[in-house]
Amino acid sequence: MANAGLRFVCNRFLRGRFAKIQPAVLGGQAACTQDGTAWQKRFYVAVPEEAPIKVKGIELSGRPLYLDMQSTTPVDPRVLDAMMPYLTDMFGNPHSRTHLYGWEVEDAIEIARKEVADLIGSNPKEVIFTSGATESNNIAIKGIANFYKSKKRHLITTQTDHKCVLDSCRALQQEGWDITYLPVQENGIIDLKELEAAIREDTVLVSVMAVNNEIGVIQPLKEIGQLCRSRKVFFHTDAAQAVGKIAIDVDDMNIDCMSISGHKLYGPKGIGAIYVRRRPRVRIVAQMNGGGQERGMRSGTLPTALVVGFGAACKVAQEEMVADRKHIERLSKMLYEGITSKIEHVYMNGDKDRRYPGNVNLSFAHVEGESLLMGLKDIAVSSGSACTSASLEPSYVLRALGKDDEQAHSSIRFGIGRFTTEEEVERAVDLAVQHVTRLREMSPLWEMVQEGIDLKTIQWSQH
């Protein structure tokens, strides 16, 4: 036993040495082309203070720890391993019917299709590959609406749905469709009674996001599915953030149409799928016309490597779901309790229990969100969805929960995933506590709060 311990120490010691020697020995190429800078960089690993990197005017000591798993996830090594052969030897067009190059990749695609179908409990024939969840959402909403437009003219979605769902609806509105944007309750979950009341004779589709990308709440899919089935309305769900993370079964939940994204479940970017039910049949008008691939619903040559990677990601997600869930739940609890036990006036946005634990959206009262994000430059987090983080507008999702601008501005979304480590969460807690405390100490508002003044009662003078 002592022997093993010693060996472990030796290994670690040697690994440390090698990491520094390696570039000098092996990195000849890089050293030649960059005049020795490559190994200098590596040399500085030991003395990081002297080697800050500058990106967009911000000095960073190293690559930030990644806690933004809702915007995208890294590609799993198992996924990359499955993809590599299709980026090298097997480059054929899967729709070529006359030679081996086509046949071998067509087989790979059908295996991938089955892997996706298995994860969501559907038939492989019901899975249509697309470029991602945005395209899937567009196909579902515009495709269904266009097919049934002679009889129907009403759609229902929620105020907290993803931008691409809302924008597709907006486009239909221009064509004369009626859209109901269902409000959500304070916890981010829709009221089923309100949904029931909103369904009309001419309603064709209800589109509700499965797991919210900003606050992580899980909508009652099964109940919504049941309601829609009983009222003979199609049910579409944007499950980009849900598939591979929570258990989804399209039959059990009566889902008619579902959007899936590859890069949210440790797959590659640029690939996704739409599930379209065959019994009872959901008909859609294709948004992309061409060679009639994917049963005519989405023409265009399939990107074999991406499809195979997506399939592998689904397979891995299914195998790892229990382990991932356990790991993420533990870290999520650690993060939330770590922060809330050390600083006060921190609120979690969205329902506390009906949520995906990998998404922790916290509002730090009396702190300006952007300043906090700038302070937390060693953590890659965001204040909301990546799509809206370019604008300084407060998140429309948090506004829909009834949060005021101030609260919406001071929120940060921490995303935990398969590759997040305990040490990263510990560091994130330390940094968040340190920076929130620092910003609050500078703030006159915080001083007033400490003195017991309710900020809402203050009459600010106008200048």
Next chain:
Amino acid sequence: MSAPTAVQAKSLFRALLREGKRFQHYNVREYTLRRARESFRQYQNADEALAAEAFTKGKQDFELTKRQVLLYNTYHHSTPSVMELKQS
């Protein structure tokens, strides 16, 4: 396919850890090591059929790890993760 002996299982476990440690990418390395430990613990007292299945999968994972270590380290970013720097 019969179940592996304790020696075989341990040697595969050690090989997997040794290979996983070669990942220069912080998160991938830590994940590989964590999952290796977790799954070996999980199947420690498994029955014969289950252990045999896990052993076969473990061997595949080992081969995969070897390939991916090569690939990842070839394209590894020269800037280290903040997690690998000394905390200031």
